[in-house]
Amino acid sequence: MQRPTFRVMKNGYDRFAVDDAIERYAAQTAQLEKKIELYQQQLIERETQLEELKEKYRQMVQSDENRRETADQIARVSLREANEIINTAQKNADLIIGEALASARGILEDLSRLYDQAGTVKTDAKDQLEQLLRDLDNFRLPEMPDLRWLQEAQKKLR
Numbered sequence: 001m002q003r004p005t006f007r008v009m010k011n012g013y014d015r016f017a018v019d020d021a022i023e024r025y026a027a028q029t030a031q032l033e034k035k036i037e038l039y040q041q042q043l044i045e046r047e048t049q050l051e052e053l054k055e056k057y058r059q060m061v062q063s064d065e066n067r068r069e070t071a072d073q074i075a076r077v078s079l080r081e082a083n084e085i086i087n088t089a090q091k092n093a094d095l096i097i098g099e100a101l102a103s104a105r106g107i108l109e110d111l112s113r114l115y116d117q118a119g120t121v122k123t124d125a126k127d128q129l130e131q132l133l134r135d136l137d138n139f140r141l142p143e144m145p146d147l148r149w150l151q152e153a154q155k156k157l158r
Contacts, residue, residue, distance in 0.1 A: 064121060075108075086101070
């Protein structure tokens with residue numbers, strides 16, 4: 001904004017023009033303060049969202065770890081059962097051995113798919129969180145206007 005100029009009157013400046021300028025500055029100041037409050041509110045909301053996403057990420061990581069532990073346990077149990085089946089099959093017949101190996105192969109393929117899916121879920125969650133962190137790092141609040149002119153106007157009014 002341009003610095004206002006006022007007509008010089010008998011006992012100072014044109015009072016109505018000065019009052020009008022002060023009202024405009026007060027309205028503009030109030031508007032800027034509302035914007036600041038809005039931006040601060042938005043920042044708080046974004047920080048809350050970030051914390052929620054971090055918590056979701058932690059839960060997903062924990063869930064991924066639990067899935068991996070379960071998959072490891074399943075793998076150990078499966079391998080143990082497969083070995084027992086193989087030992088029994090060797091004692092009984094070549095046909096039983098073939099069936100046991102086919103069953104073990106299917107279980108191991110399922111485990112392999114579970115491992116691949118768990119890795120994909122973890123990578124996707126990590127990418128989303130990193131994108132959100134980049135977005136938050138790029139968020140900037142507008143600069144505050146120079147209010148020295150208001151202080152100068154107040155000094156002149158005194």
